[in-house]
Amino acid sequence: MVRKLTSENPESPENPDTATDIRLVVLDMAGTTVADGGLVERAFATAAGELGVEPGSADHAEKLDYVRATMGESKISVFRHLFGEETLAQRANSAFEKAYGELVEGGLIAPIDGAREAIGELTDAGRTVVLTTGFARVTQDAILAALGWQDLVPLTLCPADAGGRGRPYPDMVLEAFLRTRAADALRQVAVVGDTSYDMLSGVRAGAGVVAGVLTGAHGDTALRAAGATAVLGSVAELPSLLRGVGP
Known part of the structure; x- marks a missing residue:
């Protein structure tokens, strides 16, 4: 309605x-x-892990909360906020896009x-x-x-x-x-x-x-x-x- x-x-x-x-x-x-089906959060977990953010840690939870709050924003902008340095943000973004793409190709959308x-x-x-x-x-x-x-x-x-x-x-x-x-x-x-x-x-x-x-x-x-x-x-x-x- x-x-x-x-x-x-x-x-x-x-x-x-x-x-x-x-x-x-x-x-x-x-x-x-x-x-x-929540692929953004799954891909984020992969990207964060590649940059040393431990799953289950307070740092991981804080970063995931920010990802959820900023759904819809350009992903590179999100990673710039989370990781600060441009090189780290680019690494995280590349890992995220790769992980998300693989999930998409797996038929999960x-x-x-x-x-x-x-x-x-x-x-x-x-x-x-x-x-x-x-x-x-x-x-x-x-x-x-x-x-x-x-x-x-x-x-x-x-x-x-x-x-x-x-x-x-x-x-x-x-x-x-x-x-x-x-x-x-x-x-x-x-x-x-x-x-x-x-x-x-x-x-x-x-x-x-x-x-x-x-x-x-x-x-x-x-x-x-x-x-x-x-x-x-x-x-x-x-x-x-x-x-x-x-x-």
């Missing part, structure tokens, strides 16, 4: 005319359109129920869909290949495609807006994700709809606190929201 839109501004997505005017939809991948159908419905309605991620390009491509989604949408973006800054910065949303030319104004853009960082990136970009989904890292309270204009059970409800269907 589509949950209540929070904005009281008459120009907000609560107005059906605004919601149905969305021309570009920027969708997160892991946790939003892709179920990865799947589409969120109804995600592919929702993307098809959005496309059939004349909206352009872009998929974004906080992972590196090699990992994003591995996910797309594992799902058979290489040709599902006209554009996929990772932080490196937008100057290196991932979420919570608005750069990938703005890059999608500029590259696709699908919308005339940023109010015609919808940003959808499962983390507070996804919400912040949409708000900072000036997107007309910033929708959280409850299939990933963060819950209703965190998503709304970060600026979600709507919270959905899953991305499968997004086409209905953009048709202006209320609760």
